[in-house]
Amino acid sequence: MNLALNNNQNFSYFSPGVVIAYGSAIDTKPHQHSLWQLCIPSKTSTLNGEVLLTGKIIEPNEPHQLSMSEGWIILAEPESKLGNTMRELSIQILTKASPPLPVMIPTDNVSISALVTKLDHYIPLVESLKNNPYQCQSKHLLKLLARLDSCLNGNCLKPDQWRAKDVANWLAISESQFLHLVTKELGVSWRPYLLWRRLICAIQAIKTGVNLTEAAYLSGFSDSAHLCRTIKRTFGMTSKQLLSCFR
CATH class of the missing domain: 2.60.120 (Jelly Rolls)
Structure with a gap:
């Protein structure tokens, strides 16, 4: 598309x-x-x-x-x-x-x-x-969203410690409780949610003038080819085509 x-x-x-x-x-x-x-x-x-x-x-x-x-x-x-x-x-x-x-x-x-x-x-x-994740009631998830949102302000957090177990430990809750909260209140399970956040991070970086290689690194992809493959598989378009939709 x-x-x-x-x-x-x-x-x-x-x-x-x-x-x-x-x-x-x-x-x-x-x-x-x-x-x-x-x-x-x-x-x-x-x-x-x-x-x-x-x-x-x-x-x-x-x-x-x-x-x-x-x-x-x-x-x-x-x-x-x-x-x-x-x-x-x-x-x-x-x-x-x-x-x-x-x-x-x-x-x-x-x-x-x-x-x-x-x-x-x-x-x-x-x-x-109408589902809006920022209307969630969990103080744990609001804390997590605030941390993730720092990426959208230009302070990208390379997601090398974003396994569900690690995040749950940081939030001081069990892994099963964390996964349940994410699905219930964010409307999507953790792994695909994190992938989408990483894609958003990469797109935001590219829009500020960062090249594909650096954008891939900032958002936790192994290289630019990995980022481009993920965009193609997810959206059915190239990174250039995707970016043209959101300028």
């Missing part, structure tokens, strides 16, 4: 476990990635050469080719609350237990709140989209 957010109406949100973007998506060739994908076109669009009459959920690692002149794209980590919700919704739509997803009409209000309003008939999906 190659999102080109270059018109007057564009929006992008990138957080651990989820990418939400409004703009255009034009795939030059079939590809696949490890995330659940929901696309809701605002204008005439095609998926695998067929016209999209409704929104569409694409399973992880399913080869696809999307041509969308304008609309919403949501990508979700499979091991997340949103990913599980999209999986369940795709089954419900297939069995007609849930109505098809809408084709969103163009709007001047390009925001998550506008998207949520359009999807208000899909309550579990809306609740998952």
Whole structure:
């Protein structure tokens, strides 16, 4: 998927476990990635050469080719609350237990709140989209999030001591309690959550002018090739294409 957010109406949100973007998506060739994908076109669009009459959920690692002149794209980590919700919704739509997803009409209000309003008939999906890890109640996780966020302010913490056991010891709780808290309150299990944080760290570093090799080191990848492979496997695009979506 190659999102080109270059018109007057564009929006992008990138957080651990989820990418939400409004703009255009034009795939030059079939590809696949490890995330659940929901696309809701605002204008005439095609998926695998067929016209999209409704929104569409694409399973992880399913080869696809999307041509969308304008609309919403949501990508979700499979091991997340949103990913599980999209999986369940795709089954419900297939069995007609849930109505098809809408084709969103163009709007001047390009925001998550506008998207949520359009999807208000899909309550579990809306609740998952509203999930905000910074509303969590655990003092342990709030302490952890504050430490992780220092990376986004330019003080990257190379994650060489971020094993669940080590973090749990630092927080003075058991490993099992830590893993349960993360899944319950952050909406995604620890290993994929940490990987997303590392990817965000790398992207933030590159956007400040750091080269790929240094960005990979700062975010805990073995080298730039490892970082590029992870981006390609996760998002189905090159690092350059990914960066162009969030400028």
